[in-house]
Amino acid sequence: MAVVTRYIHLSTKGNADVMDITPDVVEKLKESRIKNGIVNISVVGSTSALTTCEYEPGLVEDIKEVFDKLIPQGRYHHDKTWGDGNGHSHLRSSLVGPSLTFPIVKGEVILGTWQQIIFVDFDNRKRNRELVVQFMGE
Amino acid sequence: MAVVTRYIHLSTKGNADVMDITPDVVEKLKESRIKNGIVNISVVGSTSALTTCEYEPGLVEDIKEVFDKLIPQGRYHHDKTWGDGNGHSHLRSSLVGPSLTFPIVKGEVILGTWQQIIFVDFDNRKRNRELVVQFMGE
């Protein structure tokens, strides 16, 4: 049983920038040589999140719009602390969650054909991001 | 340390069909013979999700209604891509999330007495579903 740590680095545009990280995870899995186990992917920071979706332009647009409706940009108490106007970014990230775990079976991350692992940068500006990809298995 | 992969197959009615999969997970855990470790449960596909709740008819009804309010059925950009009218199904699934991990201690999945593992099929039609149940431990 082995533990293998890899990192993904991304440059994002912020403002609910949705990025498909599936190819990166698959590449790191091959490097890890793990055939059966799990992979945990976690964001570092509190204004971005991970989930899955069918990665196609319509849904990417829908994701931006649904969060503008659920937790709009606006005035939040958080702004009193830092004044950086990204209270909505924090709240959206906490709602979606910072971390995902998937099974690895026979050398593959198990996902649906139309299911991609997406990183959503909810911050209100461009960011350079690091994700941790932790493989455990044999 | 062992890795044991099992699958759960479900026939759902779609439209926020809420199914208690706790008995299935417990059964697969017994088969796995793992006593201490973790279990990761993941959906295959992008229009269903996993979480926990007290599985009783009132809350099952509430879950349907709360998602009808938060992310109503309607017109989404996703429909331009496929025309299958399930943009809301995708968005709800991305919000709830595709995957859960629980501790296994002394041969049991640790949950509260009134806490069940639920699979929610948000698609807008009947579906046959496969879940992956990945056990790791000793």
Next chain:
Amino acid sequence: MAVVTRYIHLSTKGNADVMDITPDVVEKLKESRIKNGIVNISVVGSTSALTTCEYEPGLVEDIKEVFDKLIPQGRYHHDKTWGDGNGHSHLRSSLVGPSLTFPIVKGEVILGTWQQIIFVDFDNRKRNRELVVQFMGE
């Protein structure tokens, strides 16, 4: 490869009480002596949840307010079953989720500087809570 189980006990005020459990998780990690692997943290019960945020008073207030808006206290079908008036607590908990998994690298839980692990008690009264902290690794 080892599995180490620890517990965190909390007394909460309920009503979206947000508690930073990062120091507890770090303390348990030291006890576990695990250097590389993962930690899974899970709530026991169906009216509380786990996520991450920047733990500062403004955001804690924002979290309370955003959930009052998204899933307000009110009349839910769940009340017909138990009459305890906490339908909103269940629904909020199912939405945020019961469980988180993080990577452990070189003896540290990987989180951002302004990213804390938070436990949110959504129940409508004071509660004593138990969380399971499951470490796996080497």
